[in-house]
Amino acid sequence: MENGTILSKQLYPSPHPRVKVSLVTYLSGGLKVKGFLAEPIIEQKYPGFLYLRGGIKNVGMVRMGRIVQFASEGFVVMAPFYRGNQGGEGQEDFAGEDRGDAIAALCLLKNHPKVQSTHIHVFGFSRGGVMALLTAIQCRDVASVVTWGGVSDMSLTYEERVDLRRMMKRVIGGTPRKVPDAYRERTPLFQIDQIQAPVLIIHGMQDKNVSIEHATRLEKALLKHKKKVESWIFNDYTHYFPPEKNREIVRNLTAWMKMQQ
Numbered sequence: 001m002e003n004g005t006i007l008s009k010q011l012y013p014s015p016h017p018r019v020k021v022s023l024v025t026y027l028s029g030g031l032k033v034k035g036f037l038a039e040p041i042i043e044q045k046y047p048g049f050l051y052l053r054g055g056i057k058n059v060g061m062v063r064m065g066r067i068v069q070f071a072s073e074g075f076v077v078m079a080p081f082y083r084g085n086q087g088g089e090g091q092e093d094f095a096g097e098d099r100g101d102a103i104a105a106l107c108l109l110k111n112h113p114k115v116q117s118t119h120i121h122v123f124g125f126s127r128g129g130v131m132a133l134l135t136a137i138q139c140r141d142v143a144s145v146v147t148w149g150g151v152s153d154m155s156l157t158y159e160e161r162v163d164l165r166r167m168m169k170r171v172i173g174g175t176p177r178k179v180p181d182a183y184r185e186r187t188p189l190f191q192i193d194q195i196q197a198p199v200l201i202i203h204g205m206q207d208k209n210v211s212i213e214h215a216t217r218l219e220k221a222l223l224k225h226k227k228k229v230e231s232w233i234f235n236d237y238t239h240y241f242p243p244e245k246n247r248e249i250v251r252n253l254t255a256w257m258k259m260q261q
């Protein structure tokens with residue numbers, strides 16, 4: 001069986017009357033990985049939306065309300081939990097081997113009967129920003145990439161987030177000084193010339209979880225290689241935006257995505 005093959009599908013109660021939500025188990029590199037699939041109930045073709053979560057393990061886990069929010073804008077949304085989470089096989093690797101789970105989820109969307117296979121968009125929040133960019137580097141046929149409060153440089157994350165250093169050393173194998181290649185492999189800035197899709201960067205200037213420097217470095221790298229990039233920077237916001245503003249940005253970013261098709 002190929003990567004992205006759905007092995008099981010369990011219907012979940014949906015908070016939206018026009019969106020169906022399922023817990024799916026799918027194949028990724030020989031592992032059984034889990035995630036949420038949200039589909040508009042009307043039978044027609046939709047663009048696909050790969051939602052890449054932030055955090056690690058139970059921190060930053062996929063929220064059903066969030067993916068339904070995007071599905072209600074007219075997308076089939078797939079949101080992997082990443083390997084080793086919620087009963088999935090393997091061990092999460094913090095943008096290492098587990099990037100394969102994102103790519104396999106993209107394959108799942110491409111083969112979904114309701115999805116326009118040439119119109120698949122990739123969205124990453126926080127740590128998911130790295131996952132989204134790495135996915136777009138490897139899968140150059142994606143329609144667009146959105147990174148919201150997204151990490152772009154793993155070494156910078158190690159420097160900034162003292163609270164994550166122990167986890168990063170354990171998962172990645174050491175510090176950026178000790179294992180520079182491991183951090184470089186997880187940092188899309190070094191391969192940004194390979195991205196073909198337009199990129200939208202969304203970031204709050206007051207973000208203390210993922211500093212604005214990540215957005216700045218990403219934008220500079222994309223512009224250097226003459227890539228299509230747009231930045232929405234919000235001076236007053238942190239890593240988390242107020243609900244009303246959040247809903248407004250979701251409407252605007254999904255409209256932006258559809259313009260890239």
